[in-house]
Amino acid sequence: MKIPKSLLVEPEKSAVYGSFAVAVSVFAFAYSTNFGPILILAYYAVWLPLILVDYRRFLRHLSDAWLPLLFVAYVCLSVFWSHAPSITARAAIQYFSHILCAYIAARTVSVRTLVVGSLIGIFFVLLYSLRVGGYATDIIDGTTNFVGAFGSKNQVGFFSSLGIYLCFVFAIFYRRGWPSLVWTAPIGLLSVYMLAIAHSATSVASLPAALAIVILLAMSKVLSRRYRRVLFAVGACTLVASVFAALNLGLMDFVLGIFGKDSTLTGRTYLWEQGWEAAQQFPILGYGYAAYWVQGFAEAERLWAEFFITTRTGFHFHNTYIETLVELGFVGMSLISLIILRAFYGHISTVIFRDWRADSVVLAGAVGLMLLRSFFEVEMLGPYFTASFVVYYSLFKLRSVPQVRRQRSRIAIQEAKVAGS
Template sequence: ILILAYYAVWLPLLFVDYRRFTWRLSTAWLPITLALYVCLSVFWSQAAGVSARAAVQYTSHIVCAYVAARTISVRTLLVGSLIGIFVVLLYSLKVGGYALDIMDGTVNFVGAFGSKNQVGFFASLGIFSCLAFLVFYRRNWLGFAWTAPIMLLSVYMLAIAHSATSVASLPAVIGVVSLLTMSKVLSQRYRRVLFVVGAGSLVMAVVAALNLGLLDVVLGIFGKDSTLTGRTYLWEQGWEAAQQRPLLGYGYAAYWVQGFADPERLWAEFYISTRTGFHFHNTYVETLVEIGFIGAT
C-alpha cells in the first residue's frame, strides 16, 4: 500500500505538466542512462524474470525521484524525510525484535526490517538530516523543538542496533559535508590547501591504522575482527564471481537467486536459512557482479 501511495503522489505529476519535467532532461543523463542499462540487463540476465521486475522497480523509483526533485525544495525534502524517518523508527520500535548475529555472536535490535544495518541506516540518516536541517534550513527556535525527538530517537536506535557500518560512516559523511561547506567560503587557493591537507591526513591515518595495530583496536570496539566478521571472504567471493562475467555481469538483481549453486553455497556458509535478503556487504562489488564493469563505471 505504501509503495502504491508513493507512486500515486509523484507519477501523476509527470502527466499533468510533462513539459516541466522534460525541460533540460539532459541534466539527469547519468541516472537515466543507468536505469536504461539496468533494463537492458534483462537480455543477458541469468534470471530474466527477477531482473525485469527489479529493473521496473528501480526505473520507476528514478522517475519518481526526478519528479520530486523538480517539484519540491531541498528544505521540504528534508522536512518530509525527517517525518518519514521518525515514523519508520517509531514503527520499528513498536514491532521490536532482536536477532542473534551468528557471525559475531552479538544480539542486535532488528525491528521491523529484520536487519540491524537497515535500522542503523535509517537512524544515521535521521541524525544526519537533523543536523543538516538545523545548520542550513532552520528558520527559528522551533526547529530545535521539533527535531529534538527525531534526533534522540535516531541516536537511541543507532545505539541498540549495533550497526558498525552506520556508526563508522556517519562521522565520515558529516566530516566530508563539513569540509565541502567550509570550502565554499574559501578562495580557490585555500581550497587546494584544504584538499591537500585533508587527503594527506587521511592517507596518514590509514597507514597508521594498518601498521600500528590501530585498525584492530577500532574493529574491536565494534566487535569485529580483521575479516570484518566474514565480509572480506564475501568480497573475495564477489570478486571471483565478477571475473566470470566481467563486462555485463549476471543481470540486475540476478545473482542472489534461489537455485543457483554459488548463492546457495554462500547462504549455507553464512547460515542464511531463508535464502533471501543477502548481499556482498560492498556496494561496488555487488554492482560489479550484477551489471558488470560497464555498469559499475
C-alpha cells in the same frame, strides 16, 4: 476546489506536499517488505502523477540526466544476457521507475523540504521499529542487537545515523527560529538512542565522516575561493590517506574492534572474496541485473546455507562495487561509480570552486554518507532504497538550481530594461 499547480511542483512553494511525499517515500523504503506492495504503490502515487500536473517541467533539460539514463538503459539491456531474464526484466523496470521518482522529486522539492520530509519519515520509521522491539543474535559473532521491524541491525543503524545527520544540518542551515529545534529534538534523541542499541559499526563509523564534510564545507564560507581550493586539496589528501589506512594499516579492524568485532569475523572479507571469484566468470557484462541471488542457483544456495539465511532471499556481497561487478560486470561498476562520484564531487565543487550554497553542503554530506556506506552495504544498486533515492536526487539537483538562478537573472535583466525604457 482547484489547487494551484505551484503548490505541487514549484520547489519554493511545495513544502507541505513535498514533505508529505518524502515522508511517505522514506516509510515505504523502510517497510515495503513488511507491508507488501501497498507501500510501493503509495510511493508511486505521491510522485508519478506530478508528471501530469506540468509535464514540460520534467522534459526541460532532460539531457542533463544522461548518466543515470545511460546506466538504467544498460540495466534494462542486461536482460538479453541475464541468467534469469524474467527476474532481471522485473527488477530493471522497478529500478527505472525508482530513478524516475527521484528525478521528479529533484524537480519539484527543495533540499529543505527533502530534509524536513525525511526527518518526519525517519521518526515514524524508528517509532514503529521501537514498538515492534525486535532483537536478534548474530550467528557469526554471537552478539545480540536491536533489529526492530527490519530484522537487520544495519538498517536500524542506517535510518538512525541519517536521522542524526539530518537533525544536525537542519539545526545549522534550515531552522527558522527556536521552535524549529523543538520538533526536531525528539527525532534526534530517538535516533541517537536507536543507533546506540543497534550496534551497527558501519553506521557509527560513517556518520562522523559525513558530519566532518559538512563542518569543513560550512567553515569554507568565510574563506576566499583560493583558500577553499587549499581546503579541498587537504581534504582530498586526507580522504585518500584514510582509505589507504583502512585497507592496508588496519584502521578498519581498529574501528570494528571498538564493537568487539574484526573484519574476518563479520564475514564481509569472505563474501568479498566469493564475490570477486564470481565476477571472474563474466567480468565484462556480469550475470545480469538481479540475476545472481536466485533460488535454485548453486552458488547462491551455497552462500545462503553458509550464512544461515533460511529465507534464501535478501542477501548480497556487502559491497556495492563487488555486487555490481557480479551482476553488471566492469561496465556496470564503472557507470555506478561515476554516478556516485559525480553526485559527490559535483556539490563539493559547487561550494569550493563556485558560489557557496547551503543546499550543496547538505547534499555533499548526504552523498558522502552513502559513499562511505557503499563499501560495506549494497543500497545503491536496488530499487526502493533511501540511499539510492538521495544520491539520484542529489545528482539531478546539480543543474536544476543553477538553471533556476540563470532564469531569474534573465527575468531581472528584462524587467530592468523594461523599467528603463
